[in-house]
Amino acid sequence: MIQNGFLVFVILTFLFSGCQKNLTEYSDIRIFMGTTVIIKVYSKDNNTAGKSVASAFDEIKRIEDIFSIYRNNSEISILNKKGSAEVSDEVRELIGRSKYFSEISEGAFDITVLPVIELWRNAKKKEKMPTQAEIENANKFTDYRNIIINEGKVSFLKKGMKADFGGIAKGYAVDRAVNILKKSGIKIGMVNAGGNIRCFGGKIWFIALQNPREKKDFVTILKLKNKSVATSGDYERFFSLDKKKISHIINPITGFSAEDSISSTIVTDTATDADALSTATFVLGAEKGIKLIEKYKNAECLIIDKERKIYKSPRFSEYE
Ligand code: ADP
Ligand code: MG
Numbered sequence: 001m002i003q004n005g006f007l008v009f010v011i012l013t014f015l016f017s018g019c020q021k022n023l024t025e026y027s028d029i030r031i032f033m034g035t036t037v038i039i040k041v042y043s044k045d046n047n048t049a050g051k052s053v054a055s056a057f058d059e060i061k062r063i064e065d066i067f068s069i070y071r072n073n074s075e076i077s078i079l080n081k082k083g084s085a086e087v088s089d090e091v092r093e094l095i096g097r098s099k100y101f102s103e104i105s106e107g108a109f110d111i112t113v114l115p116v117i118e119l120w121r122n123a124k125k126k127e128k129m130p131t132q133a134e135i136e137n138a139n140k141f142t143d144y145r146n147i148i149i150n151e152g153k154v155s156f157l158k159k160g161m162k163a164d165f166g167g168i169a170k171g172y173a174v175d176r177a178v179n180i181l182k183k184s185g186i187k188i189g190m191v192n193a194g195g196n197i198r199c200f201g202g203k204i205w206f207i208a209l210q211n212p213r214e215k216k217d218f219v220t221i222l223k224l225k226n227k228s229v230a231t232s233g234d235y236e237r238f239f240s241l242d243k244k245k246i247s248h249i250i251n252p253i254t255g256f257s258a259e260d261s262i263s264s265t266i267v268t269d270t271a272t273d274a275d276a277l278s279t280a281t282f283v284l285g286a287e288k289g290i291k292l293i294e295k296y297k298n299a300e301c302l303i304i305d306k307e308r309k310i311y312k313s314p315r316f317s318e319y320e
Helices: 005-019 046-067 075-082 089-104 111-126 132-139 169-183 271-284 286-295
Strands: 024-032 035-043 084-086 147-150 153-156 188-193 196-200 205-211 214-224 228-233 238-241 244-247 261-268 300-305 310-312
Touching (some): 024 046, 035 046, 035 169, 046 089, 075 089, 089 111, 089 271, 111 132, 111 244, 169 188, 169 196, 169 228, 169 271, 196 271, 228 271, 286 310
Antiparallel strands (some): 035 188, 147 153, 196 228, 228 261, 238 244, 261 300
């Protein structure tokens, strides 16, 4: 995950001191969606900046309240319980977008993996590897094609299906927060939700990509202007069972955690797309992942495979 925040900030301060003397920096940190959210803006007046940043945090909290599977009354928890529900336009749209990412990744990205995730969470608790039959059983519910969107209503075709937005909601929240900042007049800013980053304004932001196997080291430094970046990795959230490393990203084909990659980083226009595509390419692995990104307009990726070999899409180096 891209969390070398220190580097991001040191380099930025240096940049702005030279050319934007009338702008002051304002930043704040909160915890939302189980991760650290950092918002940083440059503005002429600190008071306005503070208000804008507070509204952006409120927006992230609003999205968390809708999409969280840890809140019993969230729209998604209700949909998961009932299997069919009237949903808000926003939920319908993000489900539609998730299905789109499933289609282009041939099912590597699939929000219906929740029953499988729950099986592995249970396995972690009990410290017992699930059987092949248990995995297959849980994975019977995985299939984005069984989510039906009909005007304001979303239905699951199979009883027991459940959706999880962990692979896309943070990116979506970042996009929405950026919208709020822009609307309130902020011209230059950055929102970072646990490594799902979007920066805006006519400035270049320097973002260090942490080395997944060597925390103090970094793989490369990205130079981004009006772009988003996200990384999916196996090195921050995982556990071990029978000496096997189980990460939090599921390969929907096998029902096991995805094993081909150590990390996948996407640079593209929106944080929603970067988030979903990083999860999708992490599952697909280097070869198929890069093929997908080559077809996708305006996206580039850097994948590290399990042998620690680095693969880049053809124009990734434009951001280095
Ligand atoms: P992180 O949440 O660590 O930033 P990701 O963006 O890659 O990483 O999202 C991983 C989360 O997405 C998991 O914790 C889970 O909630 C969900 N998920 C796991 N496997 C898949 C998958 N194949 N497709 C879509 N979502 C997934
Ligand atoms: Mg993701």
